[in-house]
Amino acid sequence: MSDLKPTPEALERLEALKELIASYGSVAVAYSGGVDSTFLAVVAHDVLGNNMLAVTSAGRVVPQRDIDRTRSFCAERGIAHEVVVFDELEVPGFKENPKDRCYHCKKALFTQMLEAAKRRGITRLVDGSNKDDEGDYRPGLRALGELQIGSPLREVGMTKAQIRELSHAMGLPTWDMPSAACLASRFAYGEVITELKLRRVEQAEDLLHSMGFVQLRVRCHGANGELARIEVDANEIARLAEPALRKEVVAKLTELGFKYVSLDLTGFRSGAMNEVL
Numbered sequence: 001m002s003d004l005k006p007t008p009e010a011l012e013r014l015e016a017l018k019e020l021i022a023s024y025g026s027v028a029v030a031y032s033g034g035v036d037s038t039f040l041a042v043v044a045h046d047v048l049g050n051n052m053l054a055v056t057s058a059g060r061v062v063p064q065r066d067i068d069r070t071r072s073f074c075a076e077r078g079i080a081h082e083v084v085v086f087d088e089l090e091v092p093g094f095k096e097n098p099k100d101r102c103y104h105c106k107k108a109l110f111t112q113m114l115e116a117a118k119r120r121g122i123t124r125l126v127d128g129s130n131k132d133d134e135g136d137y138r139p140g141l142r143a144l145g146e147l148q149i150g151s152p153l154r155e156v157g158m159t160k161a162q163i164r165e166l167s168h169a170m171g172l173p174t175w176d177m178p179s180a181a182c183l184a185s186r187f188a189y190g191e192v193i194t195e196l197k198l199r200r201v202e203q204a205e206d207l208l209h210s211m212g213f214v215q216l217r218v219r220c221h222g223a224n225g226e227l228a229r230i231e232v233d234a235n236e237i238a239r240l241a242e243p244a245l246r247k248e249v250v251a252k253l254t255e256l257g258f259k260y261v262s263l264d265l266t267g268f269r270s271g272a273m274n275e276v277l
Contacts, residue, residue: 006169010162017156018047026051028117028125030110030149031081032062033070035160036128038174039167040153044126045079053120054079055113059086060195061105061182063202084116088184095193099139101184106140110147126150132160178215179270186220197225200256204228207252213240215268218253226259234267 006014021027021044029041031054044052056070067083074081086109089095093104114125127144129151144151153163167175186201187193197220204218213236219229230249232240240246240263250261 004165004168004175006162006165010158010165013156013158013162014043014166017043017152017158020152020156021047024048024124024126024150026122026124027150028053028055028113028120028122030113030125030127031056031070031074032128032180033066033073033174034128034180035167035174035177036130036153036163038073038172039163039170040126040128041074041079042077042170042172045077050080051122052080053117053122054081055116055125056081056083057086057109057113058083059088059109059182060198061088061184063183063205065206066180080120082116082120084112086112089193089195094184097184097187097189097191097193099189100142101189102138102140103143105182105184106143107146110143110149114147114149124150126152129154130160130163131157181217181270186217187225188219188221191221191223191225194225196257200225200258203256204253204258208232208249211245211249217268219264225257228253228258228261229264230262231264231266231268237263237265237267 026048027044029037029044029052031037031041033056041054054070054074056067058067071081071083088105091104091108094101110125117123117125127149129141129144130153133141133154164175183198183201184193187197201218201220205216208216208218208230213232215233217231219231221227221229230240240249253261
């Protein structure tokens with residue numbers, strides 16, 4: 001982003017967001033620790049104080065590093081935080097990985113989050129979906145509608161760029177965080193998702209992060225998850241292809257159980273598995 005100063009339009013939408021959140025009286029925010037939900041949680045806490053709760057899922061498709069980050073952030077900010085244990089593989093229609101997998105998962109997860117909020121006397125749950133999310137294939141949005149989960153960032157028309165601008169102005173460490181998605185998004189539709197495959201992908205991505213790659217995905221293909229297709233930012237492809245680093249990555253991913261390791265020459269793009277739809 002060349003200009004990090006919030007635009008007048010972004011500031012107007014921030015005021016509209018604060019007014020909307022104030023109208024709730026109390027609210028629970030589905031908090032993943034990403035750019036959008038962190039921004040929303042902070043604004044909601046600023047507006048409602050102790051009448052706001054952040055709820056995080058500790059599920060099989062959530063990297064442990066993300067769960068740890070939500071805990072530390074809320075502790076530093078004094079934000080009430082609850083982590084709900086959730087087993088996506090037990091949700092009917094999830095592990096078979098159909099095209100509407102996200103719908104089944106969101107419906108079950110947000111139902112559980114709503115129950116956690118109600119135990120604290122909070123009846124409204126919101127998520128961090130923004131205006132830009134309306135353009136992608138997102139069956140999970142249907143679950144939000146059925147459960148009457150609010151999406152205040154979308155409701156006030158706030159875009160991802162505006163959220164980053166405002167987050168930077170607010171001093172949030174997530175302002176330039178790469179786009180994130182749950183580990184289930186690493187698998188082609190129709191390929192069964194298992195605990196073994198999920199942990200293999202998580203460990204492979206942790207390895208690449210430790211090597212300095214920031215925006216990345218390790219897509220998993222094949223019935224047994226034997227092929228890894230690595231996506232990194234286009235300007236990082238050459239570095240990953242350097243002989244010494246390439247051999248190290250291949251060796252370590254092979255140790256994790258992958259039989260084939262490939263580098264996607266198109267580079268990283270969010271929602272790559274949706275391209276076949």
